[in-house]
Amino acid sequence: MDQSAQLGLARLLATLRREGRQQSGLDASLVPPDKATAYRVARMVEEELGWPVLGWKIAAPKEEMQRQLRTDSPIYGRVYATATPPLSVERARQCSPIPEVEYQAVLGIDLPPRERPYSVEEVGDAVASLHPGLELAECRFVHDAQFPPLPAVLADGSGSGTILYGPPIEDWRRRDIAGQEAVLLCNGVPRRRGTAGAALDHPLVPLTWLANELSRTGVGMKAGQIISTGTLTGMLAPKAGETYTADFGPFGGVTMTYT
Amino acid sequence: MAGSPPTSENYAIRYARWADHFIGGDPLMMRYYPPVSATLEGVIVRLDVAPRSV
Numbered sequence: 001m002d003q004s005a006q007l008g009l010a011r012l013l014a015t016l017r018r019e020g021r022q023q024s025g026l027d028a029s030l031v032p033p034d035k036a037t038a039y040r041v042a043r044m045v046e047e048e049l050g051w052p053v054l055g056w057k058i059a060a061p062k063e064e065m066q067r068q069l070r071t072d073s074p075i076y077g078r079v080y081a082t083a084t085p086p087l088s089v090e091r092a093r094q095c096s097p098i099p100e101v102e103y104q105a106v107l108g109i110d111l112p113p114r115e116r117p118y119s120v121e122e123v124g125d126a127v128a129s130l131h132p133g134l135e136l137a138e139c140r141f142v143h144d145a146q147f148p149p150l151p152a153v154l155a156d157g158s159g160s161g162t163i164l165y166g167p168p169i170e171d172w173r174r175r176d177i178a179g180q181e182a183v184l185l186c187n188g189v190p191r192r193r194g195t196a197g198a199a200l201d202h203p204l205v206p207l208t209w210l211a212n213e214l215s216r217t218g219v220g221m222k223a224g225q226i227i228s229t230g231t232l233t234g235m236l237a238p239k240a241g242e243t244y245t246a247d248f249g250p251f252g253g254v255t256m257t258y259t
Numbered sequence: 260m261a262g263s264p265p266t267s268e269n270y271a272i273r274y275a276r277w278a279d280h281f282i283g284g285d286p287l288m289m290r291y292y293p294p295v296s297a298t299l300e301g302v303i304v305r306l307d308v309a310p311r312s313v
Contacts, residue, residue: 120267120270121266173264177264178263197262201265201273201274205265205270205273208274
């Protein structure tokens with residue numbers, strides 16, 4: 001995939017994101033051949049948009065799905081939109097939205113690229129606050145039979161949308177972050193349950209992975225960015241008129257509505 | 260170990276647990292990230308490449 005095709009894909013994805021719309025499928029000549037190219041295009045999308053990177057999302061299919069996806073690692077994407085509750089969005093203007101219950105970490109210091117890997121302790125010390133929230137994932141490709149291969153999704157920020165985050169969890173380092181049950185409710189009815197311990201071990205595990213991945217690739221993370229660390233409860237496809245709540249019990253939660 | 264914050268000593272194991280415990284099997288997830296084409300054929304799962312020196 002030459003530079004011209006990469007730029008063409010970046011411009012297409014930036015346009016779709018800027019205009020808040022999707023397309024069906026992707027011309028084969030624009031599908032990145034590998035993950036490295038896909039992430040390079042994602043960086044070009046950032047340049048095309050000219051928007052600040054407000055945060056990052058992390059996702060990682062378990063082994064069986066990794067095999068099916070032909071991927072060997074978790075995936076990540078840039079996030080350009082954040083919000084605090086209450087939030088109401090028009091379902092018809094969302095691009096295949098999926099609300100995901102996630103812990104979200106705000107960085108207090110930069111974690112720039114460097115030779116030496118970041119230790120999990122360094123990354124933990126860099127976290128200024130940890131929040132309960134929802135990642136409102138979106139995708140610039142319609143979920144139909146023409147859905148493009150994974151590298152196209154990676155170039156699209158791995159399906160990033162908006163990070164909705166609640167008030168910070170008080171004294172989070174002394175709390176049982178991994179063991180606290182999180183519940184995804186739809187119109188007040190519990191629909192999914194999970195814990196960080198079962199889904200991702202602890203939010204610092206994926207966060208440390210991302211810090212080192214972005215360091216290794218010369219990108220780095222900046223103070224003030226918020227990182228959505230991966231879903232705890234699985235996914236639901238929302239409909240107009242539904243209100244979703246991520247309930248983290250004593251840690252708080254967030255609520256949003258698709259109108 | 261489970262439940263406590265990860266440390267440098269156990270990070271590799273904790274990373275592997277994370278990679279193995281994600282939400283797999285969710286039909287919607289499979290729609291969202293459907294199987295890729297043959298372009299990435301040959302790239303396989305390698306949990307044993309989890310960082311060990313971090």
